[in-house]
Amino acid sequence: xxxxxxxxxxxxxxxxxxxxxxxxxxxxxxxxxxxxxxxxxxxxxxxxxxxxxxxxxxxxxxxxxxxxxxxxxxxxxxxxxxxxxxxxxxxxxxxxxxxxxxxxxxxxxxxxxxxxxxxxxxxxxxxxxxxxxxxxxxxxxxxxxxxxxxxxxxxxxxxxxxxxxxxxxxxxxxxxxxxxxxxxxxxxxxxxxxxxxxxxxxxxxxxxxxxxxxxxxxxxxxxxxxxxxxxxxxxxxxxxxxxxxxxxxxxxxxxxxxxxxxxxxxxxxxxxxxxxxxxxxxxxxxxxxxxxxxxxxxxxxxxxxxxxxx
Ligand code: NDP
Numbered sequence: 001x002x003x004x005x006x007x008x009x010x011x012x013x014x015x016x017x018x019x020x021x022x023x024x025x026x027x028x029x030x031x032x033x034x035x036x037x038x039x040x041x042x043x044x045x046x047x048x049x050x051x052x053x054x055x056x057x058x059x060x061x062x063x064x065x066x067x068x069x070x071x072x073x074x075x076x077x078x079x080x081x082x083x084x085x086x087x088x089x090x091x092x093x094x095x096x097x098x099x100x101x102x103x104x105x106x107x108x109x110x111x112x113x114x115x116x117x118x119x120x121x122x123x124x125x126x127x128x129x130x131x132x133x134x135x136x137x138x139x140x141x142x143x144x145x146x147x148x149x150x151x152x153x154x155x156x157x158x159x160x161x162x163x164x165x166x167x168x169x170x171x172x173x174x175x176x177x178x179x180x181x182x183x184x185x186x187x188x189x190x191x192x193x194x195x196x197x198x199x200x201x202x203x204x205x206x207x208x209x210x211x212x213x214x215x216x217x218x219x220x221x222x223x224x225x226x227x228x229x230x231x232x233x234x235x236x237x238x239x240x241x242x243x244x245x246x247x248x249x250x251x252x253x254x255x256x257x258x259x260x261x262x263x264x265x266x267x268x269x270x271x272x273x274x275x276x277x278x279x280x281x282x283x284x285x286x287x288x289x290x291x292x293x294x295x296x297x298x299x300x301x302x303x304x305x306x307x308x309x310x
Pocket of ligand 1: 250
């Protein structure tokens with residue numbers, strides 16, 4: 001009997017992923033049927049993005065796993081109708097893209113590039129920026145994406161502090177955890193990067209109290225998820241100058257509503273959730289690898305801990 005793989009994502013992704021997944025599964029010698037529609041009780045694996053609108057997994061009685069195309073799984077991790085393993089996307093292409101975006105945004109702040117890009121005021125003020133060795137950058141979240149970004153920043157000689165739920169050891173990065181660790185991490189964060197997942201424990205991680213711990217004028221870069229920041233607290237901190245500028249890629253409501261104060265704010269850069277994306281060529285390999293592991297009875301890679309939400 002063939003292994004039935006339901007591709008449940010945006011329709012325009014199907015022509016991109018279909019040949020890549022077919023090739024990977026064929027090369028593995030698997031007897032499979034890959035389609036965008038099946039009778040639910042015939043499906044073995046769902047390749048999933050929340051954009052498909054699939055929410056009720058209860059009719060999928062033969063399902064072995066859901067394989068997310070997204071790294072962030074906040075839209076499905078708490079779904080009670082899902083009782084089989086959920087794997088999230090850990091993709092080299094996504095990691096590379098995020099690293100490039102974060103390093104770019106950090107360098108923009110570090111070098112004060114906006115000063116010369118957006119203001120041509122005829123003032124000759126030759127203030128050279130400091131070296132990276134004199135700059136403190138903090139990355140909240142040291143998972144697949146946070147660790148890659150922290151390593152790249154450390155390789156550029158920034159003073160990098162990272163914070164995660166559990167203890168880590170990353171060369172060149174001062175790794176902290178716990179509530180006390182967060183306070184210490186934030187106290188030196190001239191540039192703060194948020195790469196935490198959206199879970200009940202991380203909601204409003206940056207609030208009035210934690211924003212107050214930052215050095216005055218700190219810059220915030222959020223490619224993680226919108227709910228990591230208490231928006232009212234950030235707007236207040238921007239007003240007092242406690243936060244000097246914020247670059248926000250993700251928001252509680254996306255697309256960011258036209259009337260939202262972030263759009264017109266002189267100290268906010270809005271980017272439309274483009275920091276990085278799953279890259280089909282590398283992501284299809286990850287999906288195929290997990291289907292093959294499932295068929296061989298091996299544990300799935302990149303499993304989500306549903307009790308933690310990531
Ligand atoms: P991971 O699950 O690999 O890493 C999450 C990190 O956050 C881990 O280091 C984890 O700690 C830490 N963490 C989780 N909860 C807590 C907590 N309560 N306190 C302290 N630390 C915590 O995720 P990724 O690195 O792959 O992705 C991170 C997020 O990036 C995604 O969830 C998604 O929201 C976002 N993203 C954004 C994109 C964009 O284009 N803007 C694209 C892709 C992803 P520990 O290591 O100890 O478990």
